[in-house]
Amino acid sequence: MSDQQPDSSNSQDDFDDEPEVTLGSDRKSLALPGQNLPDQVYIIPIHNRPFFPAQVLPVIVNEEPWAETLELVSKSDHHSLALFFMDTPPDDPRHFDTKALPEYGTLVKVHHASRDNGKLQFVAQGLSRVRIKTWLKHHRPPFLVEVEYPHQPNEPTDEVKAYGMALINAIKELLPLNPLYSEELKNYLNRFSPNDPSPLTDFAAALTSATGVDLQAVLDCVPVLKRMEKVLPMLRKEVEVARLQKEISAEVNRKIGEHQREFFLKEQLKVIQQELGLTKDDRSADIEQFEERLAGKTLPPQARKRIDEELNKLSVLETGSPEYAVTRNYLDWASALPWGVFGKDKLDLKHARKTLDAHHAGLDDIKTRILEFLAVGAYKGEISGSIVLLVGPPGVGKTSVGRSIAESLGRPFYRFSVGGMRDEAEIKGHRRTYIGAQPGKLVQALKDVEVMNPVIMLDEIDKMGQSYQGDPASALLETLDPEQNVEFLDHYLDLRLDLSKVLFICTANTLDSIPGPLLDRMEVIRLSGYITEEKLAIAKRHLWPKQLEKAGVAKNKLSISDSALRAVIEGYAREAGVRQLEKQLGKLVRKAVVKLLDKPDSVVKIGPKDLESSLGMPVFRSEQVLSGTGVITGLAWTSMGGATLPIEATRIHTLNRGFKLTGQLGDVMKESAEIAYSYVSSNLAKFGGDKSFFDEAFVHLHVPEGATPKDGPSAGVTMASALLSLARNQAPKKGVAMTGELTLTGHVLPIGGVREKVIAARRQKIFELILPEPNRGNFEELPDYLKEGITVHFAKKFADVAKVLF
Numbered sequence: 001m002s003d004q005q006p007d008s009s010n011s012q013d014d015f016d017d018e019p020e021v022t023l024g025s026d027r028k029s030l031a032l033p034g035q036n037l038p039d040q041v042y043i044i045p046i047h048n049r050p051f052f053p054a055q056v057l058p059v060i061v062n063e064e065p066w067a068e069t070l071e072l073v074s075k076s077d078h079h080s081l082a083l084f085f086m087d088t089p090p091d092d093p094r095h096f097d098t099k100a101l102p103e104y105g106t107l108v109k110v111h112h113a114s115r116d117n118g119k120l121q122f123v124a125q126g127l128s129r130v131r132i133k134t135w136l137k138h139h140r141p142p143f144l145v146e147v148e149y150p151h152q153p154n155e156p157t158d159e160v161k162a163y164g165m166a167l168i169n170a171i172k173e174l175l176p177l178n179p180l181y182s183e184e185l186k187n188y189l190n191r192f193s194p195n196d197p198s199p200l201t202d203f204a205a206a207l208t209s210a211t212g213v214d215l216q217a218v219l220d221c222v223p224v225l226k227r228m229e230k231v232l233p234m235l236r237k238e239v240e241v242a243r244l245q246k247e248i249s250a251e252v253n254r255k256i257g258e259h260q261r262e263f264f265l266k267e268q269l270k271v272i273q274q275e276l277g278l279t280k281d282d283r284s285a286d287i288e289q290f291e292e293r294l295a296g297k298t299l300p301p302q303a304r305k306r307i308d309e310e311l312n313k314l315s316v317l318e319t320g321s322p323e324y325a326v327t328r329n330y331l332d333w334a335s336a337l338p339w340g341v342f343g344k345d346k347l348d349l350k351h352a353r354k355t356l357d358a359h360h361a362g363l364d365d366i367k368t369r370i371l372e373f374l375a376v377g378a379y380k381g382e383i384s385g386s387i388v389l390l391v392g393p394p395g396v397g398k399t400s401v402g403r404s405i406a407e408s409l410g411r412p413f414y415r416f417s418v419g420g421m422r423d424e425a426e427i428k429g430h431r432r433t434y435i436g437a438q439p440g441k442l443v444q445a446l447k448d449v450e451v452m453n454p455v456i457m458l459d460e461i462d463k464m465g466q467s468y469q470g471d472p473a474s475a476l477l478e479t480l481d482p483e484q485n486v487e488f489l490d491h492y493l494d495l496r497l498d499l500s501k502v503l504f505i506c507t508a509n510t511l512d513s514i515p516g517p518l519l520d521r522m523e524v525i526r527l528s529g530y531i532t533e534e535k536l537a538i539a540k541r542h543l544w545p546k547q548l549e550k551a552g553v554a555k556n557k558l559s560i561s562d563s564a565l566r567a568v569i570e571g572y573a574r575e576a577g578v579r580q581l582e583k584q585l586g587k588l589v590r591k592a593v594v595k596l597l598d599k600p601d602s603v604v605k606i607g608p609k610d611l612e613s614s615l616g617m618p619v620f621r622s623e624q625v626l627s628g629t630g631v632i633t634g635l636a637w638t639s640m641g642g643a644t645l646p647i648e649a650t651r652i653h654t655l656n657r658g659f660k661l662t663g664q665l666g667d668v669m670k671e672s673a674e675i676a677y678s679y680v681s682s683n684l685a686k687f688g689g690d691k692s693f694f695d696e697a698f699v700h701l702h703v704p705e706g707a708t709p710k711d712g713p714s715a716g717v718t719m720a721s722a723l724l725s726l727a728r729n730q731a732p733k734k735g736v737a738m739t740g741e742l743t744l745t746g747h748v749l750p751i752g753g754v755r756e757k758v759i760a761a762r763r764q765k766i767f768e769l770i771l772p773e774p775n776r777g778n779f780e781e782l783p784d785y786l787k788e789g790i791t792v793h794f795a796k797k798f799a800d801v802a803k804v805l806f
Contacts, residue, residue, distance in 0.1 A: 036078070037107065037128060037149055042069045042142045043082040045096065049212040050085035050219045051106045053126040054203035059083070059108075060121045065094050069142035070113055070120055079110050082130050082147065085216050094140050104129050104220050107147070126202075129222065150222040156197050163228035164197045167204045170235045174207065177242035197224050205231045208238045283319055286328055287311055290335040298340025303495045307334050330432060333439055334493055336447045342501065343451040346410035347378035355408040360397055361537040364783055366390075369525055370405055383409065383453075387480045387504045389461070389519070391511060392527030395577020398507040399459060401527070405505060406455035414445040419460030424475035429492035439492040442479060442499065453501035461518075462508035473515050480504055480521045528755040529576025529642065531762060531786065535569045536562065543582045547589045558592050560585075560606040567608045571618030574763070576642070576756070588614050627734055630726035632805075634718030635739040635760055635769070636710065637753030642760030644737060645703065645715065649722040652698045663703030666711025673701055675744055676720035679798065680727065683746065687802050689727040699726065714751035716742030717770070717801050724802060732805040737761050738770035746798040750774035758786055767791060770801055 044066055046059065073081045084105035090096035108124035115121075130147045137144040156164070205218045205227075214234065221227040290311065299307070310331050317324040346352075352374050356367045377383030390398040399415070406413035418426075430437035438444075445456050464473050478484045485499040506522060508514060530538065540562075548555060568588075573581035591614040592604045612618075630649040635642065652660075659677050661670060677699070685691040701719060703710055717740040725732050739757055741749035750772045758779070761769055771779060773794040779787070793804045 038076070038078045038080055038147075040136065040144060040146050041080055041082045041107065041130070042073055042144055043084055043101075043105065043132075044069060044143075045086045045089075045093070045101065046083050047086055047089045047212075050102075050216045051083040051108060051124060051126060052202040052206045052215075052219065053106055053128050054199040055124075055126045055206050057124060058121055059124045060119050062093070063115065063118045063120050065141040066120060067115075070110070070122070072142055073110055074113065080107055080127065081110060082107050082132075082145070083124065085212060085219070087212055087216075098135060098138055101132070102216050102220060104131055104150075104222075106130065106219070107149075129219065152198055152222065152224065156224070160197050160225055160228065163225065163232060164200055166232055167200055167228065167235060170232070170239055171204060171207065173239050174235070174242055177239065177246050197228065201227050201231050204235050208234045209241075210234050210238075283315065283317075283324075286331075287314060290331045293335040294339075297338070300339075300496065303334070303339065306495060307331065310334070326432065330493075333443065333447070334495065337443065337493075337497075338446060338450045338452050341451050342453050343411055345377065345383055345453075346408070347374065347381075347383070349374060349378060352408035356404050359400060359404040359407075361534060361541055363397070363401070363527065365781075366401060366525060366527055370401075370408075374408070383503065384482075384501060387482070387506065387522045389506045389508060389522035389524045390527055391508050391524055393529055393576035394509060395575065395579030396527045396529060397577070398527055399457065402455065402457040402505040402507065405503070409455065409503070411503070412449035412451060412454045413457070414449050414454055415457040415459060416441050416445070417459040418472065418476075419463035420465055421472045422465040424472045425491070427472050427475040427479060429490040431491050432494075437492055439490050442488070443490050443493060443497070446497070452498065453503070455503045455505060458504065458506045460508070461506040462510055462513045473518050476518055477521065480506075480518065482521075526755075529759055530578065531759050532566065532569050533785070535573075535578060535581060536565055538578050539565050539569070539581060539585065543578065543585050547582070547585050550586070551589045551593055553589065553593060553596070556603070557596060558589065558604045558606075560588065561608070564606050564608045564611060567611055567618075568615070571611070571620055572615055574620045576759075584615055627731065629729060629731045630722050632718050632722045632725065632732060633737040633764075633766065634715050635737050635757035636712070636715070637751075637756045642753060642756030642758070644760050644764050644766070645710070645718070647701070647703055647715065647718050647722045649699060649701045649719075649726040651726060652700050654696045654698070656698060657695055658698035660698070660700045661702075662700070663705070664709050665703060666709065668713050669703075669711050669715060672713050672716040672742065673719050675742055676716055676723055677701075679742060679744055679746060680720050680723040684724075684727055687724055687728070687799075688806075689724065693727045699723065713741040713749075714739045716740060717748055717795070717798060720798055721801060721805055725805070728806065730806055733768075735766055736768045736770065736805065737764075737766045738801065740770070740772040740795060740801075742798060748772045748795045748797060748801070754778040755782055755786070758782060758790065762786070762790070769793070770795055770804055772796075 044061060046061075051057070051059070069081065073079060082105045084101045086096070086100055088100075090100070107127045107130040109127055111123040111125060113120065113122040129150050131150065132145045133148045134146040135143075136146055201224060202218075205215055208215075208231075218227055218230050218234075221230060290307075294307070310327055314324065314327050314331065317327060349371055352371060353367070356370065360367070373386065373388075374383070390401060392398055402415070403413055421427075425440065427440045427442065429440035429443060442456070445454065446452065458476070461476075479488060479499065482500060485502075487496040488499045489496055511519060511524070544560060544565075545555075548558060568584050569581060572584045588606055588611075592606065595604055596602065606614075632647050634645040634647055636645040637643075659674075661673050665673070677694075680687075681694040684693060701722065703715075718738055720742050721732060721738065739751050741751055743749060754771065754775050755778075758769070761767070767789055768791045770793045773796045776794050779792055793800065795801045795804075
């Protein structure tokens, strides 16, 4: 391809001699007449957005490789070149795919070319759309093409005129909203009329902030009406964005103006108050605030004197000094306490009973005990402080019983957990000499509840720790002793507080880890596990409605049958409390919600057959009570509630005398086994066995569930019975369970946890029990529904046990 160049007889070498381009009405004198548009032009690709025929704008290109192209344009007689838009610039501008150029570009006349720092800048005046007809030179810049120009009809139709008016109105709307368009733009707009629609449409498109691809689509659209249809929505969108931006700016300016006005007014007010002597400095304001807080409160003389001293100190300290901050913080706490403020108790036993029944199913003995406590208060006219310790397995409702007591009394309730607490300062406060010192939890509780007689719950009191920072259990001694807590001393306040009217409720799972002196100060109330009937009532009245509410499911959309609830209790949640039961019911509700989402109009009913698909196989199977020679069922009591405990004895061989124990037994239980072995060996003849049996037998005694640690003395009679059964080679009576501590002389001593053990036996469908005679009173105190259908033999000596079994 030969390098053809346009005729350059009238060329001028320097663009700077070109006349100034003005945006006036002499556009036609600057633009070339249609017949003089060149057939061959050089092209330069541009990348930001397309150039439109209606635009006059500066264009900047790289000197390399476009310097030669501009030199050749300056030597041409028409000083024109074509600008084509490329959406993605090529890596090397000297080599690009000619097919990447769009169909239409814009022929521009070049004015005022100049060089600066490797860039070329010129003012481009758009003349006309242009389409490449043939590539004359495309291997490297300068690129030369032969072009053609689209034909456009001159006479606009009525529809085109209407669109033209709409475009002009939209542009006029845009001008006041966007300050970027200046006066020249308004003058430029005046040149256009609806009778000259093509440049008007191009100019309107150029005003928008549309993407380069959208603008190229406008440039490619030659028919004026279609082009107007594309441009008008783009322009309207631009107007809406500009209007929204103006509204946001106005709102921001309004808010800033309000803040400034408020600031100036406050500053003026301060100056006026100071001039009139009405103002207070920060120190005076603080002192006045503390005095206001103390007004109407009854302070002990010692506390009043101490607080007055601190107020005097505050009045002479500089507000910026660290000592001022310490004193102010102290007074903040001391003045916030409810000195002498007591809440009125609701001493209505009917209301109390109603509240307790509404919150808890079962627990009748606990409720009776609480009502007795309230009755004493009602008789006396006030409830003085008391310390109640609720002991029971997890999930039986200890914390919620405490909350119910507070509600039935109408007292504010404050709960904090002492589980894992290792620092005594948590109870009695830090001394003021420490940075960041604070009062103890009890002072914080009184500040929060705003009365001196709240119900304060100390949760998990059996899980307190000890460390080098002190022993919080010992720090609680003064707090919980009714003789001492009249003058409780907090280290931070260093003032005596009267806690004697506070009702303390503590909770624990076991008593083993609570120090004796602390336990001695508390009244222990035991909460045993629930039997199946109680759990069923709790699930129906409390747990199931709570889960439905939590999931937002209506009662009529999801229901569960009583038999299914019973199956969940016995197969998946056999623990003493109801926490595991609540989790399983939550799981059922979640599974049902998935079905309701698939079929919103359906009603889900859960029966016993649906449990395995939702909860998996039952965790607990109905345990088979082991029976046979040398096998006895015992009753055990753990922190999780009662359990049955089978004990097995067998003779391994008769080569030598021996005794072996297995089953992960604690020291006390091992000793019980030794006692049982010694007792049965020495008294075998009395019980009808061969007295030489143990002389030549190697006996193995095992307590199943070897992975579970077991300890305690109450398996003594059970172990002795297993050994006796083995020695007599006679199976014991079926369906009997027993508990009791055995001595070497055969006496049966009392044990603990009678209620839990009876519940465990009922669960296993064992209705004949052997209990120590000293525990007769404990059994008689049990509610009737627990004793119903159960036969109990009370044993003073082991002979009584043997009589029942054999």
